[in-house]
Amino acid sequence: MSPGAFKLLFLGLMGSGVPVAIAMAGSSLIFVMVTGTVPDFVVIHRMVNGIDSFPLLAVPFFILAGNLMNSAGITNRIYNFALALVGWLRGGLGHVNIVGSVIFAGMSGTAIADAAGLGTIEIKAMRDHGYSPEFSVGVTAASATLGPIIPPSLPFVIYAMFANVSVGALFLAGIIPGVVMALLMMGTVAYFAHKNKWGGDTRFERKRVLKALAELLVVALFPVVVWTLTHQGGLPDVPTVAVALAVLLGADRIFRFSAVLPIMTPVLLIGGMTAGVFTATEGAIAACVWALFLGIFWFRTLNWKMLVKVSMDTIETTSVVLLIVAAASIFGWMLTVSRTTEMIGAWVLSFTTDPWMFLLLANLLMLFVGCFLEPTAAITILVPILLPIVKQLGIDPVHFGLIMVLNLMIGLLHPPMGLVLFVLARVARLSIERTTMAILPWLLPLLVSLGLVTYLPSISLWLPRQFQ
Amino acid sequence: MQPEPPASDPNDEHVLTASGEFDVHDAPIDLGVYRVEDWIAFAFFWVLAGTVFLQFFTRYALNDSAGWTEEIARYLLICTVFIGATISVRRNNHIHVDFFYRYLPRPVTRVLSTFVDAFRIAFFSYAAWLTFALMQRIGAQRMAVVDLPIGLMYGVVLAGFVLMTWRALGVARANWRRGASVLEQPELAFGAQPDGSREATK
Numbered sequence: 001m002s003p004g005a006f007k008l009l010f011l012g013l014m015g016s017g018v019p020v021a022i023a024m025a026g027s028s029l030i031f032v033m034v035t036g037t038v039p040d041f042v043v044i045h046r047m048v049n050g051i052d053s054f055p056l057l058a059v060p061f062f063i064l065a066g067n068l069m070n071s072a073g074i075t076n077r078i079y080n081f082a083l084a085l086v087g088w089l090r091g092g093l094g095h096v097n098i099v100g101s102v103i104f105a106g107m108s109g110t111a112i113a114d115a116a117g118l119g120t121i122e123i124k125a126m127r128d129h130g131y132s133p134e135f136s137v138g139v140t141a142a143s144a145t146l147g148p149i150i151p152p153s154l155p156f157v158i159y160a161m162f163a164n165v166s167v168g169a170l171f172l173a174g175i176i177p178g179v180v181m182a183l184l185m186m187g188t189v190a191y192f193a194h195k196n197k198w199g200g201d202t203r204f205e206r207k208r209v210l211k212a213l214a215e216l217l218v219v220a221l222f223p224v225v226v227w228t229l230t231h232q233g234g235l236p237d238v239p240t241v242a243v244a245l246a247v248l249l250g251a252d253r254i255f256r257f258s259a260v261l262p263i264m265t266p267v268l269l270i271g272g273m274t275a276g277v278f279t280a281t282e283g284a285i286a287a288c289v290w291a292l293f294l295g296i297f298w299f300r301t302l303n304w305k306m307l308v309k310v311s312m313d314t315i316e317t318t319s320v321v322l323l324i325v326a327a328a329s330i331f332g333w334m335l336t337v338s339r340t341t342e343m344i345g346a347w348v349l350s351f352t353t354d355p356w357m358f359l360l361l362a363n364l365l366m367l368f369v370g371c372f373l374e375p376t377a378a379i380t381i382l383v384p385i386l387l388p389i390v391k392q393l394g395i396d397p398v399h400f401g402l403i404m405v406l407n408l409m410i411g412l413l414h415p416p417m418g419l420v421l422f423v424l425a426r427v428a429r430l431s432i433e434r435t436t437m438a439i440l441p442w443l444l445p446l447l448v449s450l451g452l453v454t455y456l457p458s459i460s461l462w463l464p465r466q467f468q
Numbered sequence: 469m470q471p472e473p474p475a476s477d478p479n480d481e482h483v484l485t486a487s488g489e490f491d492v493h494d495a496p497i498d499l500g501v502y503r504v505e506d507w508i509a510f511a512f513f514w515v516l517a518g519t520v521f522l523q524f525f526t527r528y529a530l531n532d533s534a535g536w537t538e539e540i541a542r543y544l545l546i547c548t549v550f551i552g553a554t555i556s557v558r559r560n561n562h563i564h565v566d567f568f569y570r571y572l573p574r575p576v577t578r579v580l581s582t583f584v585d586a587f588r589i590a591f592f593s594y595a596a597w598l599t600f601a602l603m604q605r606i607g608a609q610r611m612a613v614v615d616l617p618i619g620l621m622y623g624v625v626l627a628g629f630v631l632m633t634w635r636a637l638g639v640a641r642a643n644w645r646r647g648a649s650v651l652e653q654p655e656l657a658f659g660a661q662p663d664g665s666r667e668a669t670k
Contacts, residue, residue, distance in 0.1 A: 017569065017584045017651040019562035026591045041602040044595060048625060051549055052542050057520060060513065060545070072494040079490035087488075121492055124483045202488055238528045285524050288517070305497045308510070312502060312555075315509045319552030320562055326549070374563045422654075 001034045003340040010331070020377040021323045024331035031334050043330050050329025051322050054281060055161060060318040061284030062152050065265060067310045068291035069107040070117060073301030074262045078103050079121070081259035083202060084212040091193030092201030093129055094139045097122045098185050101143035103259070105150035105178065106266030115144040115420045120427050129201050134438035135192060137428045141420055142185050142442035145409040148375065150178035151270050152287075155375045155408065157280065158325065159401045162332070162383040167280040168273045169398050172467060173460040177402060177453050184445035215260050222248065222264065223271040230275070237277045241268075245290075249298070261298065265291055274467050321376050328380030335384055345389050355393045359403065359454050362386060366404055370411015371418050378408050402460045406453055410446050413439050505631050509552040512624075516544035539613045543621045550628030557588075558635040560650040569651050581649040585640035592636055596629035 001009075009030060013023035029043045079100050086095035104118055119140045126136035148155045151171035160167040192198075202208075226244050229235045245264075252261055269287040272278035278286060295302035302310075335341050352358055369378050382404065390400045412420040415436045425435040453459055485491045502510075523537035556562045564584075569577050599622060607619025643649040650656050 013587070014565055015568055016580050017564050017566055018587050019564045021562060022588060022591050025595075026587065029591070029594070041598040041605070044598045044602050044625070045606075048546055048622070051546055054538055054542060057516075057541055057545055060516070060548070061520070064517075072492045075492055076490045083488070083490065121483050121490070125490065128482055128484050281520065282524050282527075285517075285520050289521070305499060306494065308499055308502075309497050311510055311513060312506055315506070315513050315548060315552040316555050316559075316561065319509070319549045320556050322545075322549040323553045323556075324563065372565055372567055377563050 001031055001338070003338045003343055006031050006334065006338045007340055020373070021320075021327040024324070024380075025327035028327075028330045028334040031338065037337065046330040046333060047326040050326040053161070055157075055167065055279070056322065056325070058157055058167070058280040058284045059154065059321060060314060061281065061288050062154060062157065063317050064310070064314045065152075065269070065284060065287040065291050066107045067314050068288065068295055068302070069104075069262055069265055070310075071295065071301045071306065073299050074294070075118070075121065077259045077262060077299075079125075081212055081215065084208045084258070085216070087202035088200040088204040088209065089190075089193075090200055091189045091198050093122075093126045093131065094135070094189035094193070095186055096201075097126070097136075097139050098143045098146075098182055098189065101146050102150060102178070102182050103263060105146045105148075106152070106263070106270075115140065115423045116427065119144065119424055123424075123428050133428045133430055134434065137424050137430060137435055137438045138442045139185070139189060141413050141424055141439045142188075142446060143182075144420055145406075145413065145446060146178055146181060148405055148409055149174045149181065149402075151175065152266060152284070153405070154321065155379055155405045156401065158321070158376050158379050159383060159405065161325070162328070162380060163387050163397045163401060165397045165401065168467075169464040170401050171270055172274055172464040173398050173402050174405075176459050176463055177406070177449065180452060180459065181445070181449045184449055185442070188442065188445050212258070215257055218248075218251070218257070218260050219263050219267060223267055223275075226271070227275060237275075241272070241277070252298075261294055265294075324377050324380055328384075332380070332384040341385055341388060344385050345392075348389055349392070353393070355395055356455070358389065358393055359395070362400075363403065363407055363450065363454060366407035367411050367414070370408040371414055372411075373408075374419065375405065375408040375412070378411075379404065396457060396461060398464060399457045399460050403450075403454050406450055410443070410450060413446070414443060503555075503558070505551055505554040505558075505635075509548055509555065512544055512548040512551060516541060516548055519544060536614050539611060543611070546621060547624040547628075550625045551631065554628060554631040554635055557592075557632045558639065560639065560656075564651065566651045566654065574652075577652050578647070581643065581651045584651060585636070585643055585649065588636045589633060589640060592629050592633040596626055596633060599626040599629055 006027065010023055010027040013027055014020055018026065025043065025047060029040060032038055032040050032043055079096065082096045082099040082103065083092075086092065086099050089095050100118065100122065122140050123133070123136045126139075127133065147153070151174050153171070153174060156170040156174065157167055159165075160170050222244065226241055229240050229244075230237050248260070248264065251257070265287050268290055269278075269283040272286060273280060273283045292302070348358070348361070352361065366378075366382065369382065373381070386404075387397060387400070390397060412418045415421065418439075421432070421435055421439060424430075424439075425432050428435070430438065483490060483492050519537050519541045523534065523541065526534045526537070553562075569580070572580070603619050603622045603626065607617060607622055609618045610616065611618055639649075648656065
């Protein structure tokens with residue numbers, strides 16, 4: 001079977017609606033059976049081996065931690081915190097939408113889930129305050145892309161595995177671009193507010209804003225204090241973190257924080273990983289233990305039924321994502337065996353050997369793929385094809401990972417086939433055409449971010465380099 | 469491309485209290501939607517969580533991580549994934565591309581969608597057979613750290629493929645009866661309500 005036939009078989013299966021994982025594994029199986037290079041049961045062996053990895057254990061627990069934090073009680077705390085912080089600005093709820101998404105980005109890993117779950121709340125709240133559905137949908141869609149850029153992020157874990165780079169480095173690389181994106185979006189909200197002469201959505205109360213700022217400060221200081229104590233003071237890692245958390249809980253009893261404790265979940269995870277205390281998997285488990293503790297004992301928002309539902313949701317997402325990873329490991333192998341990757345690489349390099357030009361073309365390709373394919377599926381297909389070229393051109397794979405994930409996220413929004421587009425059209429009960437028009441202006445800050453991330457590598461690479 | 473009207477109208481509800489604070493509530497949960505494969509995967513998942521936690525705990529509290537935990541955790545993850553994948557077969561939640569279904573005439577999509585059902589069933593059943601063949605070859609090998617046959621884990625993978633075949637047959641039959649699949653009518657999907665997760669109150 002020629003490489004062309006193999007590619008066509010896969011694209012044909014996927015295009016006809018066969019689930020992506022089965023299209024990958026099925027076309028590989030047919031390729032093996034036709035060419036007879038290896039016995040066909042090797043396909044199963046390879047699939048199972050594809051997910052037989054300790055780092056991948058982080059996936060279910062990232063998802064679990066995110067789902068545990070997604071209960072109504074904690075959602076209210078986070079939104080009310082965001083409301084106190086930025087609700088008084090002009091175009092208040094637009095800003096609240098973005099700040100809420102930034103915080104939730106640190107908890108859940110996927111944009112589609114954010115758009116559906118949080119998007120519903122955000123759009124309803126904005127409607128109650130008289131915002132147009134177009135504006136609500138636009139800002140919700142744009143801010144949903146933050147989820148997988150700001151760590152922790154499921155697409156980053158999958159990319160790290162396929163590109164063989166460090167998850168920790170990718171997570172750190174996402175922080176500054178995430179902040180840049182959020183600021184650009186808030187700028188867009190400010191522009192709309194100025195143009196339409198909107199006021200704030202809550203009254204400016206100095207005390208309330210100061211309290212929110214103080215909470216932000218506590219969250220920011222926590223890792224700094226722990227870092228200083230353990231690295232400068234020579235105290236042991238884990239007991240120090242435990243004592244610091246106990247102090248924080250005590251402070252929560254006294255000051256009645258609104259959102260400090262939930263926001264600590266991602267801080268613990270990322271802080272622990274970058275300080276080298278945890279591996280990604282251990283960080284994920286620590287975040288789950290913290291979230292379970294908050295849900296069951298501290299805020300008492302979790303009951304048995306909810307725990308079952310959260311677990312089932314986690315299992316479902318995990319198995320959907322990891323079945324693709326399993327299928328992609330046999331598929332990637334077949335792409336190499338059939339010399340497809342080699343051919344595509346040679347073809348692209350015959351076009352251009354200039355990294356600048358290559359990145360432009362890669363961006364267009366990934367934006368295109370992103371509007372048809374769910375991000376994790378796209379990553380498992382694109383990485384084996386593009387990464388050899390990326391390495392040959394001397395582009396940092398961590399930098400490229402960020403570019404890829406951002407492209408795929410933007411692809412979720414833009415026509416003709418963005419998944420977030422469809423989800424939000426349903427939530428807001430707008431036609432697809434109106435939703436598309438509503439999202440269009442928001443592509444501007446996103447594409448500006450994409451340009452910055454693509455052509456200024458230091459935005460993503462500066463932070464991880466500080467920790468090497 | 470018409471927007472599908474949701475069954476209940478979530479837009480009539482409010483998420484803000486009179487004082488302008490956010491106040492959302494969790495939707496009622498029905499555990500009756502979960503079937504046998506869900507509960508098997510549930511068991512694997514929590515044993516997995518316990519194992520990883522134990523590893524975490526032994527490494528930090530006792531400064532000596534138990535070697536078996538890592539290996540068993542990896543195998544439990546595989547078991548969770550292959551049994552758990554059945555859930556999404558039943559609910560049609562595996563990621564697929566339905567782009568062309570929006571533009572092709574109905575008779576064509578009917579044929580395509582029936583092909584997808586047939587291909588799924590063929591793949592899962594053949595994969596079950598291949599897993600069985602694989603077990604015959606390497607099933608008796610021992611795991612690296614723990615003295616158990618590797619065939620135990622492959623047995624669960626086999627069970628997963630058998631369950632997936634079974635559920636794919638059920639889905640195909642349902643599609644055949646109503647003359648449409650989720651590919652053709654996305655609103656048939658389980659949990660298609662975008663805000664199935666939460667409900668707001670006044």
